Amino acid sequence: MDECDFDFNIVIVGLGLIGGSYAMALKELKPRQICAIDMDERALEQALEIGIIDKGCKNGKSFLKEADLIIIALYPEETVKFVNDNKQNFKKSVVITDTCGIKSGIVEKINSFLPEGMDFIGGHPMAGRESKGLKSASKDIFQDANYIITPAERNKRENIELIEKMARSMGCKNVVSLTPEEHDKIISYTSHLPHVIAVSLMNSNMIENVGLFIAGSFKDATRVANINSTLWSELFALNSESLVAEIEKFEESIKEIKKAIKSEDKQNLINIFKNASEKRRKMV
Template sequence: MNIIISGLGIIGGSFAKALAKYTDHHIIGINRSEKPLQDALACGAIHEIGTRESIKTADMIILGTFPEAAVKFVRDNADIIQKSCIVTDTSGIKGQICPELVQLSKEYGFKFIGGHPMAGKETNGFASSDADLFQNASYIIVPCGADEKDISFISTLMKKIGFGIIKVATPEEHDRMIAYTSQLPHVIACAYVLNESCANHKGFSAGSYRDVSRVARINVPLWTELFSENKNSLVSELDEFIENMTSIRNAVAEGNNDAVAELLSRARDVKERTDG
């Protein structure tokens, strides 16, 4: 089948490389700038550089761009997408984009299924993409009313390129949980390195600093958009986090060791119950 990947950054590029490595599908790349396309063609991640004419032949389209750009790509090309084509995104938010993409799919007859690969790195661009980025990672399917056979097709394809866990969620559940598991940690990392002590950490830091600060090397335009488009869920998680931080801060400030120990014990118990 012909699979078009729109956007050859780290995620779109990794999809191209994984599909080329683990399947026999014909991979067509579309990208705003030329260099990632040439690099992808040279390394075998794509078999063809796509044009608007290529879209007419697509059996599947994977949107590897920022959320708003993904919607724009579909809006601009909806009239030439085959009715049998499955369109799926890779965006970290769903509530803001799924309604319009579902509406476009109904209006023009193609199929839309939301998707979110739970994988990435702190670096960006095609040069950071990896055919094995998705090995044993989780893939979230947001069906948006799609047929079971199309959902099954997506699930099977994602397992073929390495995903170990397939999770199905509504847009609302997806955005609520991603606010906690992905967006909140990025906020924490950024806030952490904004402390003045960060400038002098070398020689005083080890694994704890590295683990907490890793994702502060952030793609600013992307995460600004993600935070903005999921602001209600993210602010709710931030409020609860600040409340928990304040409880620990006040117990430390008051010299209340029993309260500190009780809060730390509760946290350890939650972690052990949740993750073993």
């Protein structure tokens, strides 16, 4: 694709929280046209009403034939299916990217059947909210966020740079390139495990009227327990090996704290806390 700012046709597939946020952020970059494909007619109507897309359709084959850049904001298995079902409808030089929180299976499967000349570049904006749907979308969701790209050998350098530029133009602070396997291993710790912990914390006790007895720490620790169960069940299953390994590491860590508490080993607790605090300070 010849890059000239963002003067090209964009198609966004899926107008939920992430897809809608892409539409809002990209609209400000003044592309030639933004079209959207979604099975929810109401979401399409709302997107047209607020002016974040130029056209919307449930099928969108004609949109796809004109698209220079396609952003697929669907669940992982739906993403693979969409590309496979529509590969005959894409331009030969199209650039396709996704937003999935899992990469190994996605990138490999899509590249196994995608025709030559078409570039699928795995993408993962590290941004989101507990709520879902277009009503929760915002262009600000990407502000200072991290963005991960998982390029393959077949990808053209200029197309990778296009995705990098898009991410930064939407407000992302850091854009990092990893292999799909590296992505899934790291994300199992930084994204998937926190959701496991939050859900487990909410399900570990049934104190009546618990809301009367909580403060900021409990709210922060359980924020992501308000979870999209369908999406996260799929992500956990697709990344099971890496996630189970991280859960087991976490179990060992919490056992160490439990042991120190049971033995009233204050010095060990102090050391554990200091180590965690130092790591947290370096992270932020």
